């Protein structure tokens with residue numbers, strides 16, 4: 001199995017999916033093998049347009065913090081839990097359709113179980129950083145990011161270390177100093193843990 005095989009699988013799954021509206025798909029991005037693997041939720045509009053994960057608004061926040069811990073995009077791998085862009089369509093009074101992002105359904109995440117598992121095998125990271133609840137629930141038995149963020153946890157099921165973090169877009173929904181402090185502190189914790197991994 002190679003990353004090209006995974007691309008083919010993602011393409012097939014996405015092109016044959018007819019249950020709910022979707023708008024394009026992407027693969028993971030970055031070196032392989034790689035010590036550090038970030039796993040997000042699903043791509044949005046900008047990601048599908050450019051073919052890369054985390055390049056839109058959330059991506060800008062993500063990259064800013066990534067740089068603060070001495071990492072940059074070219075030395076980490078970034079991927080998603082759902083590889084197509086889940087959308088909802090709304091037809092307005094003027095008959096114009098508006099397209100907006102929606103969270104992936106569990107059934108949609110399950111379509112990509114094997115793809116993500118295989119990507120983890122191929123990339124063979126020493127540390128997986130989950131961004132938000134979607135990858136956390138997919139890869140661990142935790143129910144919520146609130147109970148485990150900012151800590152290094154060994155995951156018996158996949159036999160690898162996981163460091164759960166909030167999704168960068170959580171900063172947009174939680175506009176208060178307390179949350180910001182906690183979020184920034186998680187990155188400091190990550191920086192401390194990274195010294196053993198990079």
Ligand code: URA
Pocket residue numbers: 040041042043044047052053054055056058059080
């Ligand atoms: N949010 C995600 O979870 N993944 C992306 O690739 C972009 C935004």
